[in-house]
Amino acid sequence: MGRVSDAKARLMDAVLELLWTGSYGSTTIDHICERAGVKKGSFYYFFNSKADVAVAALDAAFQANRVELDAIFSSSVPPLERIRKYCEFGYAIQVEMKAKFGYVLGCPLFTLGAEICTQEQAVGAKISEILEYKARYFETAIRDGHAAGVFHAPDAAAKSRVVRAYIEGLLTQARIQNDLEILREMAEGVFNMLGVKSAEIPA
Amino acid sequence: MGRVSDAKARLMDAVLELLWTGSYGSTTIDHICERAGVKKGSFYYFFNSKADVAVAALDAAFQANRVELDAIFSSSVPPLERIRKYCEFGYAIQVEMKAKFGYVLGCPLFTLGAEICTQEQAVGAKISEILEYKARYFETAIRDGHAAGVFHAPDAAAKSRVVRAYIEGLLTQARIQNDLEILREMAEGVFNMLGVKSAEIPA
DNA sequence: ATAGTAGTTGACTAACTAGTCGACTATGTT
DNA sequence: AACATAGTCGACTAGTTAGTCAACTACTAT
Numbered sequence: 533m534g535r536v537s538d539a540k541a542r543l544m545d546a547v548l549e550l551l552w553t554g555s556y557g558s559t560t561i562d563h564i565c566e567r568a569g570v571k572k573g574s575f576y577y578f579f580n581s582k583a584d585v586a587v588a589a590l591d592a593a594f595q596a597n598r599v600e601l602d603a604i605f606s607s608s609v610p611p612l613e614r615i616r617k618y619c620e621f622g623y624a625i626q627v628e629m630k631a632k633f634g635y636v637l638g639c640p641l642f643t644l645g646a647e648i649c650t651q652e653q654a655v656g657a658k659i660s661e662i663l664e665y666k667a668r669y670f671e672t673a674i675r676d677g678h679a680a681g682v683f684h685a686p687d688a689a690a691k692s693r694v695v696r697a698y699i700e701g702l703l704t705q706a707r708i709q710n711d712l713e714i715l716r717e718m719a720e721g722v723f724n725m726l727g728v729k730s731a732e733i734p735a
Numbered sequence: 736m737g738r739v740s741d742a743k744a745r746l747m748d749a750v751l752e753l754l755w756t757g758s759y760g761s762t763t764i765d766h767i768c769e770r771a772g773v774k775k776g777s778f779y780y781f782f783n784s785k786a787d788v789a790v791a792a793l794d795a796a797f798q799a800n801r802v803e804l805d806a807i808f809s810s811s812v813p814p815l816e817r818i819r820k821y822c823e824f825g826y827a828i829q830v831e832m833k834a835k836f837g838y839v840l841g842c843p844l845f846t847l848g849a850e851i852c853t854q855e856q857a858v859g860a861k862i863s864e865i866l867e868y869k870a871r872y873f874e875t876a877i878r879d880g881h882a883a884g885v886f887h888a889p890d891a892a893a894k895s896r897v898v899r900a901y902i903e904g905l906l907t908q909a910r911i912q913n914d915l916e917i918l919r920e921m922a923e924g925v926f927n928m929l930g931v932k933s934a935e936i937p938a
Numbered sequence: 939a940t941a942g943t944a945g946t947t948g949a950c951t952a953a954c955t956a957g958t959c960g961a962c963t964a965t966g967t968t
Numbered sequence: 969a970a971c972a973t974a975g976t977c978g979a980c981t982a983g984t985t986a987g988t989c990a991a992c993t994a995c996t997a998t
Contacts (some may be wrong), residue, residue, distance in 0.1 A: 737943040737944025738945080739944080780945065
């Protein structure tokens with residue numbers, strides 16, 4: 533079956549790291565190759581362009597991420613608990629990245645999506661697809677919470693949009709200000725948005 | 736007093752447009768010059784770098800914008816009315832940009848800030864400065880609203896952060912999805928966040 | 939009118955960038 | 969062993985990018 537290699541995976545890891553710590557514009561194919569320890573000829577053996585490797589890497593990372601998201605948003609977990617766990621999970625990632633790179637990095641999908649949406653159609657479409665998928669976790673949690681009477685949110689889709697805007701906005705603010713602290717308010721902010729009475733908030 | 740010229744202003748206009756419609760990474764000095772109808776030699780007569788012209792342009796644009804913001808957030812206007820007017824104003828700008836460029840562009844400060852904050856210190860600092868200044872308009876409006884008993888927000892600074900995160904997040908979602916419609920929920924979303932009773936909402 | 943000042947220009951260099959290609963190497967199959 | 973397949977590599981081209989510079993032009997005050 534020919535020569536074996538993990539170069540493709542290394543390239544995808546490298547591009548993700550560069551996109552997240554920097555930006556699409558600051559990420560060059562030369563840099564990706566250098567970080568992956570792969571020569572450019574090999575890059576073009578696997579991918580056609582920067583957009584191509586970005587789409588592949590985002591997709592692969594999301595597929596891996598889904599396992600954790602499915603656990604966090606499992607319907608066996610009470611709705612508010614799902615949201616609280618998601619916020620904690622996200623916070624832990626940001627802490628890890630800040631320790632590793634010196635910067636709060638925020639949500640790579642959101643930052644990258646905002647940067648390239650007017651220019652790189654294919655990347656934008658992949659990002660939209662993933663963000664939409666993630667939105668459904670929230671919509672379901674909110675629908676379940678409403679059904680359980682934990683809070684009042686008859687239009688779960690609309691409430692989910694509001695919550696997502698807040699969460700993504702907060703993550704991006706954290707990136708711009710390079711400040712982890714503001715992220716600690718995330719779960720509380722979401723609960724307030726949902727009109728959860730303090731007594732109902734899971735420890 | 737030597738030769739007169741509006742080339743400096745044209746360059747600042749051009750860079751703003753390119754940054755807003757595209758990104759920092761996609762905006763080159765050559766493109767800026769081309770759009771401004773100015774040769775590169777002249778560019779370097781006025782500015783030292785892309786970061787330099789960006790900072791100057793953002794600052795100038797914000798100074799111009801402040802006049803409108805001061806009117807919208809005038810203390811003679813009822814607090815909720817200020818917020819409603821701000822949302823309407825922002826929506827009108829997005830409509831105008833979509834008509835002009837074919838894309839919903841969102842908040843240039845937020846998009847740009849998220850893109851460059853790990854790389855271009857000077858630009859990041861200017862963006863933070865402007866965003867902080869804008870945040871104070873909201874904080875004051877929320878403090879005034881609480882004092883007037885229109886809603887309950889004893890910690891105006893914290894509530895302002897939540898509201899800003901939501902607004903910026905929503906604007907960025909609109910950019911990513913190229914969708915004007917979701918912006919129409921903005922004022923309503925903010926009012927819900929503040930716990931305003933529907934009866935109090937200004938027409 | 940002329941001299942100083944402010945702004946303009948085109949032609950240049952050097953570095954970087956994307957993308958190509960043919961020769962090469964490692965692995966599994968027969 | 970030898971062959972097909974999968975992957976690697978270095979050297980290459982061509983276009984783009986940032987940045988420089990000396991010569992030039994327009995304006996104003998005296």
